[in-house]
């Protein structure tokens with residue numbers, strides 16, 4: 001989400017200053033045979049100053065590890081016994097079962113079966129329809145679709161990423177956007193899209209698409225208001241070109257045919273700078289995620305490929321073989337599977353994907369979109385009936401999972417650097433109250449949202465809405481205080497280092513670096529804590545004893561320091577925790593008093609959800625875990641934006657937190673063990689395991705929505721791989 005008014009780029013003659021064939025819009029496009037064919041040709045070379053080097057220093061889990069699959073040579077051969085391949089579809093025992101398992105593994109990549117899973121564009125059970133109510137066209141389902149089902153896999157006309165412009169890699173305003181530039185990354189990307197569109201050539205079909213975007217709502221024509229505006233809209237819709245047909249283009253050779261005829265310039269009307277900027281502004285998408293999705297995609301793909309090759313009687317049944325890659329034919333024992341190993345961070349895609357630009361917005365969307373390579377994947381995020389409209393969010397989710405420490409534009413609505421109106425509407429997220437969301441959509445996209453969530457929120461009691469607005473503003477202040485507190489903590493820590501580190505303060509740095517991932521702040525890496533369950537009892541008891549002693553000492557030191565006016569940061573964190581707790585109590589009291597239905601409660605809580613994040617982060621900075629907060633965030637984000645990166649992240653945190661708490665209870669021998677009833681063959685079960693199981697199920701569902709149906713084995717692999725990357729990054 002860019003926070004400044006969009007900037008316009010003066011048109012240049014196509015390719016006039018760019019004789020060379022252009023690089024992939026992503027940096028580092030040097031070395032591929034890429035499993036995704038190269039991006040659409042972009043004929044303007046990218047100015048050097050905007051090709052940022054490797055991003056560094058991001059503190060978010062979501063951006064940990066990561067890299068650029070589109071620009072990397074496949075990372076080498078994997079054998080079927082490699083760790084990446086382990087845990088794929090279970091090996092089957094008869095030839096028929098083998099073949100079925102192989103097919104299932106291949107099909108699991110896409111729920112609409114196709115022999116060429118990686119070859120976009122792929123169009124699922126969707127079609128274009130004219131919608132009423134000033135919404136222009138939209139995409140509707142042609143049948144009922146299930147959560148996780150693939151709806152679109154489509155290629156962009158233009159695409160830019162944060163790290164192309166964000167020198168310091170923090171996604172914020174740290175003077176990034178390329179050496180010597182003070183432009184915001186979001187603005188830089190917005191300009192880059194226009195530059196790419198002006199610089200490239202088009203097929204006849206693409207020209208038709210682009211022409212169809214002009215003169216439609218939000219598509220480059222000034223809209224009047226009131227009755228005149230409506231008449232104007234109706235007239236434009238009547239004059240608009242016929243609805244485009246969505247075609248997969250996966251007939252063999254079709255793609256090549258089309259690329260061969262890609263020699264038309266951008267339509268003249270779009271060469272007008274204002275029109276081009278408007279069209280890009282109205283139609284570009286900014287899906288969440290980034291490198292993590294590429295990791296997940298390839299881990300899953302590798303597992304399916306390996307499982308298929310293990311069981312396939314012939315090479316043809318392997319997804320590795322059926323992809324568009326140049327992967328060698330698998331044999332039955334060793335499976336060379338090209339798996340890109342993205343090594344760099346990648347986040348913040350902004351692109352123009354023509355087919356997906358037909359998706360209208362909802363503040364409670366029923367699809368989720370993310371990018372792998374340069375292909376946009378759109379999956380159903382919920383069960384959607386046949387003929388129903390599909391929607392995506394134009395706003396970021398904004399659970400703040402990675403932004404507590406960033407000057408991230410998600411929250412910095414009032415810090416005066418956004419060049420906006422100070423009201424911060426442009427920085428609103430899906431987890432902002434109605435007025436902020438509407439303001440942002442109106443300012444940035446030029447329409448007033450009246451989706452089902454907005455309507456439901458509108459009908460809440462005005463006093464409750466006023467309280468929600470106050471809390472939302474208060475949360476911005478809490479975030480500011482927490483950032484200050486953590487900066488102070490860092491200073492404290494530096495001071496302590498100068499004097500020789502004092503016992504007990506050693507985890508401050510870790511806490512600062514790791515919260516909101518509070519688990520990391522709990523004295524030792526999550527990996528160490530996770531493995532606690534496997535340690536023998538005596539060792540665990542010793543550890544627990546040591547921890548208690550340390551905590552006691554730490555507490556005494558803190559009291560001393562605070563008595564001397566020291567440890568200001570702890571006082572500030574304490575104040576953040578108290579105020580956040582007070583807001584929560586106020587919300588609870590209001591919801592009880594007004595007797596809100598569960599649905600209304602979700603509507604109300606969603607609009608102030610960042611409160612839970614701030615509280616989580618504040619507690620995390622003191623090394624405290626509050627599992628309920630992570631559960632609530634996972635559940636709320638899962639209601640508002642299922643399958644979003646935020647949803648996956650919070651579900652995973654909730655799961656991990658549950659595991660850690662149980663491990664600690666076990667270590668402290670607090671965990672009850674009860675005899676299992678029924679015919680389970682005896683044994684014991686523990687109520688605390690249910691907590692982990694419930695959290696694990698929720699997490700599995702979140703992964704399944706984002707990445708499509710997953711086997712348990714692949715899910716475990718994805719979790720393990722994410723943890724490895726996170727733990728590596730923490731070190």
Ligand SMILES: C[S@@+](CC[C@H](N)C(=O)[O-])C[C@H]1O[C@@H](n2cnc3c(N)ncnc32)[C@H](O)[C@@H]1O
Nearest residue numbers: 135136137217218282283357358359360361447
């Ligand atoms: C990316 S286009 C979506 C397709 C568009 N409806 C069309 O006919 O081409 C974005 C534009 O669709 C309209 N739109 C999208 N979501 C909307 C919503 N929730 N309510 C009203 N209009 C919406 C706005 O005019 C917006 O500028």
